[in-house]
Amino acid sequence: MTATVDKSLERLRERAAAEGLLDVAYATADSPFGTLLLARTPQGLVRLALPSEDVEATLADLASRISPRLLEAPAQLDEERRELEDYFEGRRQEFDLPIDWQLSNGFLLRARRGIAAIPYGETRTYTDLARQAGNERAVRAAGSACSRNPIPLVVPCHRVVRSDGTPGLYAGGVEMKKRLLAMERQSG
Amino acid sequence: MAELPPFQKLIDEHAALVMAVLRGAVGRDGAEDAFQETFLAALRAYPSLRDAGNLRGWLVTIAHRKAIDHHRARGRAPVPVSSVREEAVFDPDPADGELWRSVAALPPKQRAAVTLRFASDLPHEEIAAALGCSPEAARRSLHEGLKRLRKEMA
Numbered sequence: 001m002t003a004t005v006d007k008s009l010e011r012l013r014e015r016a017a018a019e020g021l022l023d024v025a026y027a028t029a030d031s032p033f034g035t036l037l038l039a040r041t042p043q044g045l046v047r048l049a050l051p052s053e054d055v056e057a058t059l060a061d062l063a064s065r066i067s068p069r070l071l072e073a074p075a076q077l078d079e080e081r082r083e084l085e086d087y088f089e090g091r092r093q094e095f096d097l098p099i100d101w102q103l104s105n106g107f108l109l110r111a112r113r114g115i116a117a118i119p120y121g122e123t124r125t126y127t128d129l130a131r132q133a134g135n136e137r138a139v140r141a142a143g144s145a146c147s148r149n150p151i152p153l154v155v156p157c158h159r160v161v162r163s164d165g166t167p168g169l170y171a172g173g174v175e176m177k178k179r180l181l182a183m184e185r186q187s188g
Numbered sequence: 189m190a191e192l193p194p195f196q197k198l199i200d201e202h203a204a205l206v207m208a209v210l211r212g213a214v215g216r217d218g219a220e221d222a223f224q225e226t227f228l229a230a231l232r233a234y235p236s237l238r239d240a241g242n243l244r245g246w247l248v249t250i251a252h253r254k255a256i257d258h259h260r261a262r263g264r265a266p267v268p269v270s271s272v273r274e275e276a277v278f279d280p281d282p283a284d285g286e287l288w289r290s291v292a293a294l295p296p297k298q299r300a301a302v303t304l305r306f307a308s309d310l311p312h313e314e315i316a317a318a319l320g321c322s323p324e325a326a327r328r329s330l331h332e333g334l335k336r337l338r339k340e341m342a
Binding site: 015016021060062064 | 194
């Protein structure tokens with residue numbers, strides 16, 4: 001019986017997407033740091049939750065901020081998962097994915113677009129980021145553009161470090177940030 | 189605005205029940221289409237749903253509507269029932285189409301209770317759970333619904 005329901009659910013996901021009823025599709029993806037949660041809208045990738053984040057809470061947040069029409073639909077995220085896998089394997093330096101920026105606005109949006117433009121293997125400081133987003137003194141806000149970045153990895157906030165050269169904080173833990181930077185130095 | 193859980197949660201928790209209800213109500217062959225129709229209709233309506241209190245009952249109610257649509261569309265064709273209990277008197281024979289039209293015209297609670305009892309063959313406790321009410325209230329809805337049907341069919 002469960003098998004039949006699974007098949008029916010597969011059809012349901014396809015039909016929901018085809019009829020424009022799938023506002024947010026999500027899937028999990030393996031990574032060297034643990035399981036990631038990816039979510040996209042028809043516009044593009046809208047959220048990536050690191051292994052340190054609570055899955056239930058993330059989904060509930062997306063349901064209330066974007067739409068409760070939220071379904072687990074891995075097929076909708078094939079490209080995202082493939083590119084992330086390539087990135088972790090050191091085969092990919094740039095993501096070629098449409099991004100839905102709707103969870104960011106104002107200064108944070110400008111700062112995050114700036115983060116997205118930092119090349120692989122390079123770093124910028126929080127001060128650089130603040131200046132580039134149009135307010136040199138907003139270093140603290142630049143910090144939260146990173147710490148509450150809805151799409152880490154793809155919007156590579158791990159490439160933003162302190163002026164003294166130390167890595168600074170990371171939502172996924174400082175260890176993860178160090179390992180990502182080291183990996184990019186090696187593969188870059 | 190009610191805080192609605194991700195729709196996936198409704199699927200995880202209630203898809204099997206909805207499928208069981210539909211298999212009872214329209215038979216194995218019709219259940220797949222009715223299942224799709226039920227969940228697509230639910231997805232369509234979900235964001236504007238005001239009360240997140242009894243999502244299971246809401247889904248089951250939509251499933252009944254789809255089951256009734258199915259029976260209406262098939263008119264007088266016999267209805268396959270997956271399991272028949274001694275006490276279940278679901279007799280699709282005489283004026284089947286007419287009966288379902290009358291069922292469809294019942295107020296929602298009564299309609300749901302009647303469909304669950306006779307088409308899905310659920311016991312009172314299950315009907316109560318599906319409707320999110322007490323077994324007494326379910327019994328009452330069923331009783332009122334049947335009274336009304338008898339009057340109309342007489």
